[in-house]
Amino acid sequence: MSHTSNWIGLALTVSLSFACDRSSTIIPDESAPIEPVIAAVEWPDEPFRAERPKPKPIQAISIPGIESFALDNGMQVYLVQQQTLPTVMMFLEWDFGGIDDPKGKAGVASVCSDLMDEATRTKDKATFAAAQSDHAVEVWVSSRAETTSLGVRALRRALGPALDLAAEMVFEPGFRQEDFDRLKQQEKNGIAQAKGSPSSVAYRLFPSLVWGSAHGYGKFESEKSVDRISLADCQKWAKRLGPDGARMWVVGKITEAELRTELDARFGDWKGKAPKPAKVGPAKPARGTIYFVHVPGAAQSQILVGHPGPERDAPDYEATMLMTQILGGSFSSRLNMNLREDKGWSYGARGGIGYNRNGSYFSAGSSVVVEQTGPALLEIAKEIQLMRAGDPSADELRREQEFALLAMPAEFSTATRTLYAFRGLAFHNLPLDWHVGHQDRLRALDTAAVRGAAEAHLLERDHVVLVVGDGEVVLESLETIAADEVFGAGGLQFLDTDGNPVARPKFAAKAEPKAG
Numbered sequence: 001m002s003h004t005s006n007w008i009g010l011a012l013t014v015s016l017s018f019a020c021d022r023s024s025t026i027i028p029d030e031s032a033p034i035e036p037v038i039a040a041v042e043w044p045d046e047p048f049r050a051e052r053p054k055p056k057p058i059q060a061i062s063i064p065g066i067e068s069f070a071l072d073n074g075m076q077v078y079l080v081q082q083q084t085l086p087t088v089m090m091f092l093e094w095d096f097g098g099i100d101d102p103k104g105k106a107g108v109a110s111v112c113s114d115l116m117d118e119a120t121r122t123k124d125k126a127t128f129a130a131a132q133s134d135h136a137v138e139v140w141v142s143s144r145a146e147t148t149s150l151g152v153r154a155l156r157r158a159l160g161p162a163l164d165l166a167a168e169m170v171f172e173p174g175f176r177q178e179d180f181d182r183l184k185q186q187e188k189n190g191i192a193q194a195k196g197s198p199s200s201v202a203y204r205l206f207p208s209l210v211w212g213s214a215h216g217y218g219k220f221e222s223e224k225s226v227d228r229i230s231l232a233d234c235q236k237w238a239k240r241l242g243p244d245g246a247r248m249w250v251v252g253k254i255t256e257a258e259l260r261t262e263l264d265a266r267f268g269d270w271k272g273k274a275p276k277p278a279k280v281g282p283a284k285p286a287r288g289t290i291y292f293v294h295v296p297g298a299a300q301s302q303i304l305v306g307h308p309g310p311e312r313d314a315p316d317y318e319a320t321m322l323m324t325q326i327l328g329g330s331f332s333s334r335l336n337m338n339l340r341e342d343k344g345w346s347y348g349a350r351g352g353i354g355y356n357r358n359g360s361y362f363s364a365g366s367s368v369v370v371e372q373t374g375p376a377l378l379e380i381a382k383e384i385q386l387m388r389a390g391d392p393s394a395d396e397l398r399r400e401q402e403f404a405l406l407a408m409p410a411e412f413s414t415a416t417r418t419l420y421a422f423r424g425l426a427f428h429n430l431p432l433d434w435h436v437g438h439q440d441r442l443r444a445l446d447t448a449a450v451r452g453a454a455e456a457h458l459l460e461r462d463h464v465v466l467v468v469g470d471g472e473v474v475l476e477s478l479e480t481i482a483a484d485e486v487f488g489a490g491g492l493q494f495l496d497t498d499g500n501p502v503a504r505p506k507f508a509a510k511a512e513p514k515a516g
Contacts, residue, residue: 058405063435064418067256071263073270074244078422079259080251082415088159088252089416091423092150092166094241096275097143099216105228107187107221109143112234114183117141119174120165128165128174137162139169145217146277146357147427148241156253159262167266173238180231188223195497198295198468199367202302205499209291209464210306210361212284213499217356222498242272247426251419280358283308287462288488292478293495294471294505301373301469305380305487306363307459312355312428318404318441319453324352325400326450327387327458328364332399334383335364343379345372353457357428362458370469374477377467381486384463387454391447404442411435462488472507 067079075092101108117140119128132138137154139162150170154162194200204220211218250259285307310320328335328351335349351364364384368376411421425434465487467478482492496502 055402058402058439060439061409061412063433064412064415066418066422066432069256069260071243071260071268073268074274075246075248075263075267077248077250077259077263078419078426079254079256080415080419080422081253081255082251083253084415086156086253088152088154088156088250088254089419090152090252091249093247093249093423094148094274095146095245095277096148096240097146098219099145099278099280100275101219102233104225105233106219106225108229108233108237109148110221111180111183111187111226111229112237113141113143113148114187115175115180115234116173116238117169118179118183119176120168121172121174123168124174124176125179128169131165132162135161137165139166141169159254163262163266170241171270175231175234175238177231180234184226184229187221187226191221191223191226198293198298198300198302201293201295201497202304202365202466202468205291205293205495205497206304206306206363206464206466207361208499209289209466210283210285210308210363212286215283216278216280217283217359220499240275242274243267243270244272245274245276249419249423251415277357283359283361285464286490286493287464288485289490290465290467290478290482290487290492291495292471292475292492293466293468293497295468295497296470296472298370298468298470300367301370301376301467301474302365302367303373303377303380304363304365304466305377305384305463306361306365307463309353309355309360309362310457311359312357313430316449316453316456318438319445319449320353320457322397322400322404322442322445323387323392323450323453323457324362325403326392326396327351327383327454330400330403334387335366335380338379338383339366339368339376343372343376345369345376349380355428370473373467373469373474374481377465377478377481378486381463384458385460388451388458388460391451394447397445397447397450401442401445405439408435408439461485462490471505475505 064080067081068077069079070076096109098106098109119125123131135154135158137158138151139153140151142149142151150166152159152162152166194204208215208218208220248263254262287307310316314320325333327333328349330336331348333349333351335351339346339349345368346366349364349366351362353360353362364380366376366380410417412418421435422432425432467474479492481487494502494504
């Protein structure tokens, strides 16, 4: 008899036994009252319960180290070793991104980086993806405003095959017309989707209003700019990615000697200069102007208020960081407590400074109930002025100081996070030992220093304002705010969802209510 037959027989025997035994089963009398069991509860009244537990002192953090060396071809390599997991992750980074897109062709870096990791000359999209799956590795290319990166992720034992695929992608990119056409259409679909809600419209357009539409940081893609991109543009783009001046960031279970061997075997003969960082001029915003984009029927409006900000290497960076946290950077910030907790007009309001390699911009804003657009805009203006006009409270300063100090160890909690922290410093041309002394600089700040940062880096007026919402509901209040010059004398201007100037939207006259 098979094992299966034995199990079936056993199951039948058990089932019959339970069936025969049902008469002897004790069934409780549901009509009998159930006596509750009451346990004596004692409430301790020890004296320590009268005080909130005090946190332990914030400990000084030891900053991990990073190894660096250069290859003969000029590539600078940075290595953070970890001995826990048998993995390696790498980023080969160039100072070359969307800011370098040719005039009228915004989107080149985005489309061409996507195209580069689609395929190689000998492997189409499916074959190239299968080759990565065969070794359980990933290789990719991505671009941002000021950088382009080639990424590699692999188990240590598969690093060789992963780097072989990465080298093939760099030296023999596929650049097939059918892949290019498909990716261009995907890019245009993404742009169309970004014009589908007030929030996405606002965040797409706002940098161009703060920096100026002709500024490198003010570029953004449109369907027309993507249509102008050709396959030849991508081939030209890829040829600029040389090794001399590029940075290779590596984290994993690998030594410098092993890494040199792996890189020299694939990239040792590679020659050429890497692109130099683009030079950008000062921002040219339309100061004091309120811009409005009409989205018919929008249930919420997106508000953004901002202006150019300080450099990342400014000496009062820590004071500025705490100032923006108090104003709008945390859940307990003034903006959030006002618009969300007090007024109930928003799910959340935030404010802060976004740093580029050359400069930054401050922004504060929220998505608000459409009927409260004007009042919410006035509340944001009020909070900015209050931040400039007086010292923060001691509790606000203590809260944000402690948050910053307690959060700092998380930046170095893993080898990968450590690598990202150093990578960010290099991007901003800061020394790799910048974090040494950061805690001391935070502890040394007082309320006067935070107020000084607000006075230095928050404008009293001449802000750039963008509102995206239903004009039929909000325009009357915006016109009043513009006439009162709350943010400056730039007036009220109207844009479409691509940032082009348009006429004031027209609305059907509302019917008068019938008498009686």
